[in-house]
Amino acid sequence: MTANHCFSGKGRTRNKEPVRKELPSVLIQRWYRCKRAQLEIRRRYSLTIFESIEYADEQEQTQLSNFFTFMMEHCVHRGEAAHTSNSSHDSPGTDSYVIEYEKIDVPDSYRGPRLSFPLDIARAKALLNALKDRQLLHARYVLQLLHEARRVLKEKPNITHVSVSYFKEITICGDLHGNLDDLLLVFHKNGLPSETNPYLFNGDFVDRGENSMEILIILFVFLLLYPNDFHLNRGNHEDYIINMKYGFSKEVLKKYKDHGKIILYHLQDIFSWLPLATLVNNKVLIVHGGISDNTDLDSLNLIERSKKSLVIFNHCLDREVSVGVGRNCLAAVKRRGSSDFKIVLDILWSDPQKKHGCTLNQRRGVGCCFGPDTTDQLLKRYNLKMLIRSHEFKLDGYDLTHDGKVITIFSASNYYQEGSNRGAYIRMNPDLVPHFIQYQVCTCTDKQKNWERVKTIEQSALQTLKERIFVHKHKLTDAFAKYDSSSTGRISVNDWATAMESVLQLQLPWRTLKSQLVKTYPDGNVDYMSCFYYMNTVQPALVETLCKYRSDLKVIFNFMDEDQSGLISPDEFRKTWKIFSSYLGIHSHDEAIDKLAQSIDYNKDGYIDFNEFLEAFHVVHNLENKAA
Template structure:
């Protein structure tokens, strides 16, 4: 018995120790779990506000683009060549016939040394495969074939209605893709996962093929090639970036001119016309409406289907009111393209012209009149609008165009046309898609890594014969496979904060004045709420400033914000101490716009413009914006940076000086 008792005692002791260890293990596991969840939550917050920063600044840029559209229009007209394509290697002169440019490719020889794909028309699937393989290897399609492809595409698109009515049989699915924005790898991945377009594999590509990414031209060539091969099974909707004025700011024009230095202007000229012939919408089986942006409370599909869509070369150029047109008609002047700066310098052209930026406009003798305000507004709404949760329809002030439409607006339109759902794109989505308005509105976004590698997935939709959507997500990965989740989020966060700091620095003087209004005693410190209010009043980005304060400014023990600290670690790339600070800030703020203007002025794409032309254009630009011209300071600035070479300015180097950087990242001069 004693032995048994002893054994029991020993067992009890062992059990106690085991229980104690078990409790410690459970507590440790709970602590680890709490730490993990807390860390993941913080990372998720960082990722969300980083993406919000990117998106807010993107929309602010679009708003700036809309506000400056009239000035860019003036520049295009002022520097347009009214008589010929500005490229002697193509043709010494150009016919006054409206469609003479359609044969330009015949004057361009393809040398024997060219190793890329050689297309034969009508195109075959073998030609499309040759293009895919060539682009995977980084090759360019020769300008002769590019122009011929665009001419054939234009011919096919002209036969399409404004709204494509697509009937899908019960034996196959149809795939809908959203914004690609020049991300060629995303298109390759879609084709790899889903299959190439064919009679058995129809596709709808819902606009925004170009801008931002590096391979917009290659995407267009591939999509146009498949359109020519399968004209009844490949459907292309127009997006808001299929617009030559938008292309000036967001990179497509520069991409084409860099890749096709000799013939780039003619390519862009023809693309301007091709874009205007892209259909505006697609309806599948009379039940699913697909448009790029959205709708408004005035959207009229019957009206949209009847208008002359090719009149709308750019939506950044609203037509003049009817009263102004009638007045112009009485005076015997052509319908003017609006330009607030160019009233006295309007260039009347009776032939087509190519601007020195390569961005051009078709102008024809006795051509059709321009679009009416109603036509322009109807198309603007379907290309620029975004859904929102609240009922109603209000102007989209964040983008500067289109509207925000609520679930009631969606319900009315679907009921009016007996539709089942609306598929649209136009908006970045972290998972590549989003359902709103009770599942009646689907946003599909196909460009993965849109803001930064790892920032988002892309997606496309497969619609089965019952029109039930199936979403397929993907993400092209180059570096992110080598990074853990924490590293990926921190990379995105750093990039977003750097972009935001650049914008803050570019508004330094205005922000300083806003801060001072809250600092009555001139202490250099204000409350967090006052700091957030001042930031929003100047930048208008609708950001979570209270959350961001820890990354942007210093605070004292009392919670007061040292508001000037948001500028402490930032400066421009080039030292300009001797130049008027207000001018430096102005150049930082309008750097992107000046780059567009310089590209317009650079007729031979040499990267150089005359200093006299620069000074004159700067004076016009500053007058348009209502800012001081700083003529003497501009001269001193060019000389101090030493980019004034034989009375010419290397404008890319000049603008490089106004990059906003961290002080530790500043390049040595």
């Protein structure tokens, strides 16, 4: 009877009461986990959009480098080329370097930081605080600092050898990309560099962020203070042509209006003197990008990095610029036939991949994608334990691949958008076990809820993607039409996704993004033209052209605009268009170009501004298409 009592009505009620109490909490937990998972999916696909478009932009940058090579091959007279290659112009290493900064006066009204050489730690700390408050170091001190930094870097080998002990652990930082707050936070958490607190910064100090110049100033100051305990590796963004597109050149010219050009000129030279790799205790190899199946450390150590150069011409081929190792596209490498260039490009641009082998890096357009077998071969050949590299955005600031033998360290937090990722750095002692320290600079994200941060990142990513979709409107329309033989304006989701990937080649989850990009009908088909509707308020053909060529034309215009006035003359316009149209394979007629040049609205001095130049490009492009 006692045993049966639990099955009575009263007993059943008692047994079910705990279930009723637990049920709401279980549902809440499930709902919460579901929402968290959905937010994480949205955040990750947003970051995937950013990353895919970034790599596509780098491919286009390689094509732009090809354009400059084309300019040399087709637009420089042989006599001029011979004279250029054989003449011995003064380099930044001559006495002109000293004369330039000594001629610059620092006015009494200047209230910014001051430098005196040789530097001391007190002056370095004062400079650090001043730059933290966004004060600008005077051009006189900048040029003198560059002079001293070049002197130290010239003495560095291509591969720096570093020893660590239990009393002297090394800190390894990855890409900073102009994010001064990240550098200051690392120093705050980890301590300032010193003889007992050595650092290595693994390239990509500049571009994208707003304070690349300040980062270089700080790095060079500590390089002078501790030349044996403060180390720098070169990255793929320590490169003149890359700087023209991704913001560093513009930043310098904006901050140093009177002396920006000479600062950039000397930085080109200094970048070519940066070491290419570092070895810690002869067991850990550190490079910016990666390796290839042709990586040879013995050959890398023997490369005369400052003497390998190409010449490209600015301002319609009237002014020459010396371009150092690693500043040129793969086509230039093939043209020169230099294995040294290939070794350096692989070191600066390569990425690891999961599959075996070593192939051309299709995502970036230069460098290699190397597999775990390539890593194993290199480590075995040189008796190494691991490879540390940077070069790639990582959500958590670091990542391990190839069974932990390849470590990626990325130190720029909030890289794509505030709240998008954490930065990280590595602490390493003689055990050579990496200890990762993560961080994230917060300004307004700490005041936002998680869903608000994700929404901001998502909206920014989708806006960037929509602009890229519009750039390829004509190609996408043709691709859609192949699946719409009856011209209904509708195709299946699968066909839409296939067409999007075939044209854009971004390797994105198009079916997941469908609801954000295109209108869907109840039957499951999509209105494929709706992915262009967001730009309807603007003149479509003009917008498409501006989006497509804006980045390339900015770089070309900056090369052409010698005085950085933002203006070009009619003759400069004619010459530039002829060169660029020849490169694109457009058959331009002199009469059409002359009529166009005459029709442009120039200012009273006879010059045209950059926006007018872009619009003129659009008109010529249309004229040539009609003629064809």
